Amino acid sequence: MSDVFTTRILRVTTGSDETVSDLTRDIQLFLDEAAHGRNGLLNVFVPHATAGIAVIETGAGSDDDLLATLHTLLPADDRWQHRHGSRGHGRDHVLPALVPPHATLPVVGGRLELGTWQSVCLVDTNKDNPDRQVRLSFLG
Template identity: 60%
Template sequence: MDSVELTVRTGSALVTDLTAQVTDFCRSKGDGLVHVFVPHATAGVAVMETGSGSEPDLADAIDRVLPREDVYRHRHGSLGHGRDHVLPAFVAPSMTVPVLGGRPALGTWQSVVLVDSNGDNPTRRVRLSFLPG
């Protein structure tokens, strides 16, 4: 298995596109699986369309389901930080994508994204692992 850890600066962005980094990592690896893992308690990864308004739609959906208000038992950090700790139950911290001919087998409009609502930590680690098949 080949594995690498990326450092990703998210700043205040909820969604950070990782597709280019995943594609670069898979280049010339042949067929197999790429696993994407975020080793953080307040972030997840997803496959979604980007650049079409989906990012603000996701932000609105997260705000409806997990409001930023101070309604959580987990209360350290900035206002609503408790929701950041609940987010990975809705947006999983890992995913696996098939790789064919050294390219992630994503659909036409699919992107691999980091979803991170925790503005207190603008730098994230992302582990990419390739399992040949």
């Protein structure tokens, strides 16, 4: 049974463009303080109805490919019944069904256990809300 649970809110400003924001460095800084070299689980959760968490490669075009795929699957047009905010905003409310608002990841020896090219990213297509919170919770 674990005896340590630590949680913190990470504030992220995504701006007015659709974005994939790499959180990996900030997550590791949190684990450096919270895990103290222990094994456990990290839960990453975004408490917003229009954003998600993805574990993907970044910097080699995959982040742009993800946004392009979301444009294909969820066009920003007037087809959506949920209508407020900017044109096509209803699609932003469908995003978490495809890019979930959470990820639970292993922590080994206080380090996030990711594959060589994997990063933990906030995916935000909502241009109307540039201020996001991401809850990081370590159990170990």
